[in-house]
Amino acid sequence: MRVALIGYGSVARAFVRLLDEQKKRFPFRIAGAHTLRHGTAYGPELAFGPAAANVAEFLDKAQAEVLVELSSLAPETGEPALTHIREAFARGLHVVTANKGPLAHAFAALRAEAAARGVEFRYESTVMDGSPVYNMVRNCLPGVRVLGFSGALNSTTKIILRAMGNGRTFADGVAEAQSMGIAETDPSYDVDGWDSAVKAAALANVLMDANVRPQEVEREGIRAISAEDVRAAGDAGEQIVLTSRAETLPGGGIRMRVRPERLPIGDPLATVQGTSNLLLLHTDLMGTLGTISIEPRVEQTAYGLLSDLVDITRTL
Ligand SMILES: NC(=O)c1ccc[n+]([C@@H]2O[C@H](COP(=O)([O-])OP(=O)(O)OC[C@H]3O[C@@H](n4cnc5c(N)ncnc54)[C@H](OP(=O)(O)O)[C@@H]3O)[C@@H](O)[C@H]2O)c1
Numbered sequence: 001m002r003v004a005l006i007g008y009g010s011v012a013r014a015f016v017r018l019l020d021e022q023k024k025r026f027p028f029r030i031a032g033a034h035t036l037r038h039g040t041a042y043g044p045e046l047a048f049g050p051a052a053a054n055v056a057e058f059l060d061k062a063q064a065e066v067l068v069e070l071s072s073l074a075p076e077t078g079e080p081a082l083t084h085i086r087e088a089f090a091r092g093l094h095v096v097t098a099n100k101g102p103l104a105h106a107f108a109a110l111r112a113e114a115a116a117r118g119v120e121f122r123y124e125s126t127v128m129d130g131s132p133v134y135n136m137v138r139n140c141l142p143g144v145r146v147l148g149f150s151g152a153l154n155s156t157t158k159i160i161l162r163a164m165g166n167g168r169t170f171a172d173g174v175a176e177a178q179s180m181g182i183a184e185t186d187p188s189y190d191v192d193g194w195d196s197a198v199k200a201a202a203l204a205n206v207l208m209d210a211n212v213r214p215q216e217v218e219r220e221g222i223r224a225i226s227a228e229d230v231r232a233a234g235d236a237g238e239q240i241v242l243t244s245r246a247e248t249l250p251g252g253g254i255r256m257r258v259r260p261e262r263l264p265i266g267d268p269l270a271t272v273q274g275t276s277n278l279l280l281l282h283t284d285l286m287g288t289l290g291t292i293s294i295e296p297r298v299e300q301t302a303y304g305l306l307s308d309l310v311d312i313t314r315t316l
Contacts (some may be wrong), residue, residue, distance in 0.1 A: 001313065004062040004093070005033035006055065006084050007070035008046070010181035011098050011125075014302040015068065016046065028309055032062035036071070055080075055087050066312065068305055069097040072185040075194040075214055078105030085110060089117045096308040098125035098301055103202035104214045120312045123206075125304030127153060127199045128277045131293040134206055135311070137281070144285045146207040148247040148254075151279040152269040153199050156183045156190035157222050157242040159274055164227040165234055181298045182275060193221035193242060196258040200244040207281070208246065210254050217244075220259040238262045239270040247282075 003019075005012050012033065019028050032042040039048040040058055052058035059067065067088035069081050078101035085102055088095050095114070102110055103123055114121040127133050137146065152158070159180075160173030177183040177190070189195050197217035204210035222242055233240050241263050246256045263270040272278045272292065280290040293300065 001028050001066055001309065002031040002062075002064040003028050003309070004031045004059060004064035004067050004088075005070060006035075006058070006067065006081075007072070008033045008035050008038065008041075008048075009070065009072070009185070010298050011301050011305075012068070012070045014181075014298040015070070015305050018299065018302040018306055022306070026306065026310065027313075028306075031064040032058065034058040034062075055084050059087055059091055059093065064093060066094040066096060066309065068309075069095060069099055069102075071099060073099055073101050073189060073195070073198065075101065075104075075189055075198045078102045082106055082110075085121075086113065089113050089119055089121075092117060092119060094120040094122075094312050096122045096305055096312070098123075098305060100126035100198050100202040103205055104198040105201075107202070107205035108209075108211055120315055122308035122311060123202075124308050125301045126202055127151075128279060128291060128293050129296040129300040130302075130304030130307060131277070131291050131296070131300070133203070133279060133291055135307070136291060137207055141283070141286060144283045146281050146283050148282040149203055149207070149245070149279060150269060150282070151196075151199070151203075151244045151277070152241050152272050153244050153277050153279060154190055154193075154196045154242050155275040155277065156187060156195070158272070158276075160191070160222065161225065161230055161240055161242075162274060164225070165230045167227075169227075180275070191221050191223050193219045193258040196242055196244045197256075200246055200256045200258060203244075203279075204246050204254055204256060208248070208254060210246075212254065212256065217256040217258055219257075222260050225260055233262050236262075237265050239265055239267075241269050243269055 040052040041048045081099040156177040159177045163173030197214045201214040
């Protein structure tokens with residue numbers, strides 16, 4: 001299966017390395033890659049030359065069967081990924097993405113467009129890297145309704161808060177997250193809770209049929225948290241965690257909140273440190289169950305993309 005990439009940053013490079021390592025086991029081959037400022041490449045060697053005039057030209061020339069969309073997140077709109085995905089659907093390509101923006105802004109429409117075109121749309125890496133969230137619900141929880149969720153889903157803020165707890169500065173924490181390749185292209189999206197709000201909207205749209213936008217999430221980031229706040233929480237046996245929560249309201253509708261919370265050390269959401277993430281799903285038939293990932297790296301995001309590709313081949 002021929003794979004076109006849009007975006008060639010941390011995730012795309014890890015994904016290309018993974019495909020190369022696993023080429024004897026899996027039949028996926030790179031057809032090309034298109035970027036914003038680094039030009040366009042056609043063929044598996046990824047020799048970048050002048051940029052295609054636009055994504056339509058890239059997709060027409062690359063002649064792929066699936067688009068792996070890995071451009072930067074724009075939390076307010078879901079663009080440019082939203083347009084890229086639609087361009088791919090229009091050409092009969094399946095789409096895999098790690099970009100949560102399109103799910104947070106237009107999931108229901110994209111699902112309908114994919115179905116109308118007879119193509120698959122997969123997005124396991126958008127939340128918690130390659131750990132099963134969407135696939136767990138789809139494949140392992142038939143008949144279960146997700147009523148809400150609670151998550152500690154943003155690695156960059158955990159790293160910043162840990163750095164501050166260890167006597168380092170807020171900026172040191174941002175730099176550490178960037179050096180690990182896990183910060184958003186613009187790290188203020190992590191710090192100000194946008195990443196968590198987009199994840200909450202994406203989860204609510206996919207798992208709860210919510211039809212919400214990130215702007216509807218009550219959002220407070222960690223910018224106002226001081227080193228003194230982190231130390232005071234630690235002294236009280238608590239941990240500051242940027243949480244993402246959703247609940248179905250008694251009268252209908254869904255409330256979603258992102259905010260820093262002081263949680264007792266024993267709270268499941270306070271047990272995940274650094275890049276580790278935890279998501280608890282609150283359901284009707286299965287009570288509360290969760291997914292945890294311990295210190296995932298960008299290689300696990302790449303695995304989530306590979307798992308989506310494998311899943312698509314099973315449908316063909
Ligand atoms: N990093 C992670 O651990 C992680 C985990 C889960 C999900 N994600 C998501 O995965 C996506 C990629 O993340 P990343 O860390 O790889 O980002 P990144 O390193 O900042 O790379 C972003 C890539 O997108 C390209 N790009 C941006 N706008 C574009 C446009 N209009 N047209 C074509 N290409 C465009 C950039 O092109 P240039 O190279 O020319 O600048 C760059 O190659 C993001 O949506 C992110 O939210 C990341």
